[in-house]
Amino acid sequence: MGTPTWAIPVGVLGGLCVACLAFIWWYIPRLYNKGMQQDMQRLAAEKTERERQAAALREANGESIDLEAGEGVTVVTPAPAKFKYTPPAYTAY
DSSP: OOOOTTHHHHHHHHHHHHHHHHHHHHHHHHHHHHHHHHHHHHHHHHHHHHHHHHHHHHHHTTOOOOGGGTTTOOOOOOOOOOOSSOOGGGSOO
């Protein structure tokens, strides 16, 4: 008894599917990591450019702010709410 006529084509197709799946498992994470690294480098370059422009603008305006010393940093805290009357939720009977 010989092998069925469909065995060889199915085996070849299965082998191709496994090879494609292995390639995808290797290539997609590699491509994703490369893209993430490029994005992080671009963000870092844009951040340094923004900081440079902000420093040039501060210098042009005559400001000298040292953020590490806490200069120019204002902390705004909202004032607590003061009720002049008791809200209706507390006077319900």
